[in-house]
Amino acid sequence: MNGTSAPHAAPQATPHVVVVGGGISGLAAAHRLTGAGVRVTLLEATDRLGGKLEAGEIAGAPVDFGAESVLARRPEAVALAREVGLGERLQPPSTATASLWNRGTLTPMPKGHVMGVPGDPAVLTEVLSAAGLTRIEEDRTLPRTEVGDDIAIGAYIAARLGREVVDRLVEPLLGGVYAGDVYKTSLRAAVPALFEAAKKHDSLLEGVGEIQARAAANQQTGPVFMGIDGGIGTLPGAVADAVRARGGQIRTETPVLALTRADGQWTVRTDNGSIQADGVVLAAPAWSASALLADVSPVAAAELQQVEYASMALVTMAFARKDVEDVLPDGSGFLVPPVDGHTIKASTFSSRKWGWVSEHAPDLFVLRTSVGRYGEEEHLHRDDADLVDVSLKDLGAATGLAARPVETRVTRWIGGLPQYPVGHLSRVARIRAALAQVPGLRVCGAAYDGVGIPACVGSGQRAADALAEEILVMPTLVEGTAGGTGQ
Known part of the structure; x- marks a missing residue:
């Protein structure tokens, strides 16, 4: 090669982002960032991932103990499920009548x-x-x-x-x-x-x-809602596996105690040391995000502190199918107007609604009721047996059901759903305007853009895209002497 080679740009270190929160919003953000070539560390305070998505079993039947379906007409969640290998397990409800x-x-x-x-x-x-x-x-x-x-x-x-x-x-x-x-x-x-x-x-x-x-x-074809064989609660684990396969790190039982920024870098302090990062995606509930942003952005922190949450409980029950199949009405369940004064707000006949529940446990009939809403959290202080009994009482009054379940489980979602009062979108705009002044930081989750799973996935993906665009540095092309561009 003739002439003297021009110096090349120094190799750029791979940017590192810390995602705070292991619900579906944070996992979606981590998945998007690792796909863009960003090094990711996701930190979750509790001992499991998924937030309000949780799959499990009752009497051997696979069920969801949290959210159970996604709006298929909005594409983000269904697309993510396919990306992480769950496409063949996506299933619409067996019946849409209620x-x-x-x-x-x-x-x-x-x-x-x-x-x-x-x-x-x-x-x-x-x-x-x-x-x-x-x-x-x-x-x-x-x-x-x-x-x-x-x-x-x-x-x-x-x-x-x-x-x-x-x-x-x-x-x-x-x-x-x-x-x-x-x-x-x-x-x-x-x-x-x-x-x-x-x-x-x-x-x-x-x-x-x-x-x-x-x-x-503009009628769309295909089902309005979609579930996953084994439960929507299997989605977080599949996303986490995909993140790990791309080199991302995920740590549970690692609460974040503080966020500070100096010299263009973030320091994320946990109870097990500190982590340096180029960017942070804050996918935590509003109250937690408020505490972490108190010094970083007092204006955003104050706004987040005003976001209120509702708590609720899900009572999941498994019956012998022969005892209930001919008693319960047709369809996937029923809703209850609160004005009538009943305790339960809805009941889902899971073995009717989801074919995979019935296929995995043909001799069982699984249903669940929901109890509690904003302003009615006192129901959640009742013990599990009491919540089961009051659910059975209402089910009996509504349907004539008299059988006793063979197994029950009560799942409490304390602070599970952020409330969107009048002015909510203006509050979100003020939060994002304040955080726009803070480099290398994005927020996402149910507190901002919608409480449904597709909305949360989309919120995490948009936060990841915006942060990746900000922190990724493209290599500089340096002119050389051998014909031009140093390629």
Whole structure:
């Protein structure tokens, strides 16, 4: 080679990111970062990964003790499951029919509505009283209800259609998603399509009709929801295995005590020493993130401290199939309007809803009930046996079930679901604006962009993408003497 070679750029060290939190948001972030060639260390305070996703067994039957399905029409979670080798185990529900335990009677869940809001009042004939149906029709002549920057779902729908629609249908449907109170939940954050319709239309019925027409024109094929053979709770372990296969490190029982930044580097202090990193993804609950950000970003920390959470319990029961199969109504289970004063909020017939539960345990029938929501945490202080008994009492009243289970398990999700009150999205915007001033840091999780699994996966992936773009340094091309570019 003629001439003197030009010096090459010094090799760049692989950037190192610490992900704080081993729920599905943090795992999704770690998976995305390792895929981008970033060195990752994920730290989880508890002894297991997955957050509100937990798979296990009851009486030998595989079940979920946390979230049990994902919205398949939103792609992030299903795509992640396929990426980590679970594609062949994805399964839609065996049945999509459900009931409503309304005024002491089980009636089929009505169709033709948007989260309980009908386009045609006739679809609610079996749910509402005659007075309730008449009240809905007033929506067409009422003056516009101004929603401003945001409004509570319950307040808006009650103003347009009456409280009976809210209490009998919207509350059990949407309140169940957040374990919250729809009279406090943000319309803009929880049902953005309805919020946009409210801004555009004087009549809510007309707005819902437009949403339904648009959905029909863009109708997607395939199931709305999807589960995984063995449980959605198997997804975190599969993602963790994929992260490890790419060289990522995962440490459980390693709580993070402090975050500090100096000289362009982060120091992540744990109870077992400190870790240096180029970036941090904070995928912890709001209260934990607030504590860790107190010195880094007091403004963001103060906002996060205001995020409230609801707690709930799931009571999972396994019965001898012969004792219950002919007693329980058809379908995947039922929802319960809180206004009727019952303790349980819903029941899922897992052996009917998921074919894989029945296939793995054909002689058993597994079902579960949910207890507790925002403002009703006192139920969670009852002992396990009491929660089982009150669930059986309500199940008996609703369905006639008299059999005793062969095995039970109560799973308490304390602080399980962040609440999205009016103004939630503005709070999230203020948090992110404050953190934009802090280099090498991103936040993600259920407290920000949605509580569903696809929303959490997407939140983690977006945080990872943004951080990777910030910290990855592309090699500099240096001109050489042998024809030009040093390649």
